[in-house]
Amino acid sequence: MILHEHLRKIERPNRLPSHxxxxxxxxxxxxxxxxxxRLLSESGAAxxxxxxxxxxxxxxxxAAMSEIERVFGRKVLAEDGALNRAVMRELIFxxxxxxxxxETIMHPLIFSQAVVQAHLRAQADVLCVVYDIPLLARSHEWQALLDWIVVVDCAEDIRVQRILKRNPQLNIEQxxxxxxxxxxxSEMQTIADVVLNNSENDVIHLQLKAQLNILVRYIRHFSSSHTT
Ligand SMILES: CC(C)(COP(=O)(O)OP(=O)(O)OC[C@H]1O[C@@H](n2cnc3c(N)ncnc32)[C@H](O)[C@@H]1O)[C@@H](O)C(=O)NCCC(=O)NCCS
Ligand SMILES: Nc1ncnc2c1ncn2[C@@H]1O[C@H](COP(=O)(O)OP(=O)(O)OP(=O)(O)O)[C@@H](O)[C@H]1O
Structure with missing residues (x-):
């Protein structure tokens, strides 16, 4: 794990839960x-x-479906009116x-819903709120709201093998x-406060757990000195 020397100062607009x-x-x-x-939620994170x-x-x-249908047409809908994910995947990637x-349709809706959920979930006893955001490196809006950014690092070939196992419907090319x-x-690294390495294949996640023990201690330390 790399902990960047100066974990960012806790300073942000009031949009996410402030306590x-x-x-x-x-x-x-x-x-x-x-x-x-999941491992952080076992330590008390929302x-x-x-x-x-x-x-x-x-x-x-x-909530996104009427606009998706208007823009992309009925071809991207499954029989029940949900998004046909395979069709959309082929179209957009x-x-x-x-x-x-x-993304112009989805991201504002995802953002609003995430903020609502955060306020509902941020009870006084939570360790912290963790936002799992695949596209965070491309969102300055999110970056500006967050206290810390944690990046998970894993070599691409290992990721591909793990995804093939998790999503057998996808092939290597897709x-x-x-x-x-x-x-x-490297883009993600420029915004990272903490980098976790997850390259070791291990279903009980010893490598991650060792790093997360340290991170959780930092979170507790900063949370106890952080009042707004
Ligand atoms: C294209 C869709 C329908 C494909 O669905 P599918 O079930 O195959 O994938 P799923 O949604 O489970 O995403 C799996 C992974 O794909 C990657 N991914 C998803 N959306 C994007 C995107 N817009 N750009 C790059 N990668 C993406 C992420 O790593 C994600 O974790 C779906 O990914 C989607 O609706 N994407 C647009 C919404 C979005 O931007 N989501 C990211 C949340 S910030
Ligand atoms: N250290 C590890 N050893 C073996 N398998 C792992 C390890 N870490 C994660 N996995 C498995 O690899 C797959 C991908 O992990 P995970 O779903 O957590 O990644 P993700 O970054 O959330 O993926 P996505 O961006 O697609 O949502 C999962 O099936 C998970 O169980």
Whole structure:
């Protein structure tokens, strides 16, 4: 784990809950963000998962669906009116302008929902609020709101193997195409306060747990001295 020398000073606009530490978690596809989020929730963090919010918004009758249908047409809808994810995946990850159109619909809705959930979940006894944000390196708005940013690092070939196992419906070419649209690790590193390494294959996550023990101690230390 790399802990950047000066963890950023706690200073932010009031949009996220102000009585807790708000921590952004990012990393490339398959790096282990959800795994880290789960381990942090076992230590008492409230986790807001932006992928999960995106899924809810695109369920049948989800809040994004009428605009998605208006912009992309009925071809991107499944029979029940939910988003046909495979069709949308094929459309956007080869055509940047379509990806941008989908993101223009999705990101403001995801953002509002994440802020609402954060206020609901940030009870006094939570360790911190963790926001699992795959595209954080490309969002200055989110970066400005967060106290710390944690980046999960894992070599691309290992990520690809893990994704193939987790998502057997995807092939290597599709996975690499998605990864190629995301920020590189060096871009993520420029915004990181903490970098966690998740390259060791280990289903009980000893490597991550050792790093998270240290991180959780830092979070407790900063939280106890942080009042607004
Ligand atoms: C294109 C969609 C329908 C494909 O769905 P699918 O079920 O295959 O993937 P899922 O949503 O589970 O995402 C899996 C991973 O793909 C990557 N990913 C998702 N959206 C994007 C994106 N816009 N740009 C780059 N990578 C992305 C992330 O690493 C994510 O963790 C879906 O990813 C989507 O709706 N994306 C747009 C919403 C978005 O930007 N989500 C990111 C949350 S910040
Ligand atoms: N150290 C590890 N050893 C073995 N498998 C791992 C390890 N870390 C994570 N995994 C597995 O790799 C896959 C990807 O991890 P995870 O879902 O946490 O990544 P993610 O960054 O959230 O992915 P995405 O960006 O696609 O949402 C999962 O199936 C997870 O169980």
């Amino acid at each position: 807790v530490l708000n921590i952004g978690l990012t990393g490339g596809m398959g790096s282990g963000k959800s795994t880290v989020a 986790v807001i998962d932006l992928d999960a919010i995106a899924h809810e918004l695109t369920e049948s009758n989800g 080869g055509q940047p302008h379509l990806k941008e159109r989908l 996975i690499k195409k998605i990864i190629s649209t995301q920020a590189s690790f």
